[in-house]
Amino acid sequence: MTPAELHAQVLAAADAEGRLPLPPVTSWQTFPFETAGLRVVPLAPPELPEPPRTGEGGPACAACAGTDRDVVWSDERWRLSRFGKPTGAPVVLLLETREHYDLPGLPDRLAAEFGVLTVHIARAIEGLPHVARAHVSRWGDGHAHMHVFFFARPAGFPQLRGTCMAIWDEILPAAPASQRDADAAAVAGALAESYGGAVASTGG
Ligand SMILES: [Zn+2]
Structure with missing residues (x-):
């Protein structure tokens, strides 16, 4: 699956604002936040090439x-x-x-x-x-x-x-x-x- 195909798949599963539903982790005993008002951040489109990491062709290591x-x-x-x-x-x-x-x-x-x-x-x-x-x-x-x-x-x-x-x-x-x-x-x-x-x- 290409990055564009993955993003299209996410949008197809998301609501009108591009938000996916809350995942099961939000109901775990270990999840640190209450779910009232909690929303998933829309996934931004792919960014390629990715920004360099430090020590990798960009900022010095x-x-x-x-x-x-x-x-x-x-x-x-x-x-x-x-x-x-x-x-x-x-x-x-x-x-x-x-x-x-x-x-x-x-x-x-x-x-x-x-x-x-x-x-x-x-x-x-x-x-x-x-x-x-x-x-x-x-x-x-x-x-x-x-x-x-x-x-x-x-x-x-x-x-x-x-x-x-x-x-x-x-x-x-x-x-x-x-x-x-x-x-x-x-x-x-x-x-x-x-x-x-x-x-x-x-x-x-
Ligand atoms: Zn290094």
């Missing part, structure tokens, strides 16, 4: 040019960072390659390391006593440089389970920076112990 200021763990080929500002999840971490690759372009050696690293990072995050799950997300639509998010989902809140946690992360009050940093340090320490690499001393 921020990941390649960036500092190690928020890095909490690294080895020769990978780095794990926290975010400058805490968010609603207890801790959110970002795994990146040191060299410029996108996920589909990872050499097999790095792909194998990525698999093992992902398991070790998830294990370390789920080892935090107040965390039930490590959610792993690769989107890659904004930045071309390989990066994968790890969201820590707080224990004891069934409403925060699943894909909506990425939205709840923006809704919940930000975790105290001291607790976030302690969680990130605990994950980095566990990773260095179980996988290798080194804990980084972040700039604070």
Whole structure:
């Protein structure tokens, strides 16, 4: 199906304003919003070629040019960072390659390391006593440089389970920076112990 055919299919299923009906996710226990007044945004026509991502023929690659200021763990080929500002999840971490690759372009050696690293990072995050799950997300639509998010989902809140946690992360009050940093340090320490690499001393 071409982009134009997909858009035509959407319009055929939409109402006079181009709006599709609310999807089943809006009735899930985990959906963060009440449905009264909620409407689906009309899907805009296709835009081709797509706007370039950073680090892909457009703006320079921020990941390649960036500092190690928020890095909490690294080895020769990978780095794990926290975010400058805490968010609603207890801790959110970002795994990146040191060299410029996108996920589909990872050499097999790095792909194998990525698999093992992902398991070790998830294990370390789920080892935090107040965390039930490590959610792993690769989107890659904004930045071309390989990066994968790890969201820590707080224990004891069934409403925060699943894909909506990425939205709840923006809704919940930000975790105290001291607790976030302690969680990130605990994950980095566990990773260095179980996988290798080194804990980084972040700039604070
Ligand atoms: Zn890059």
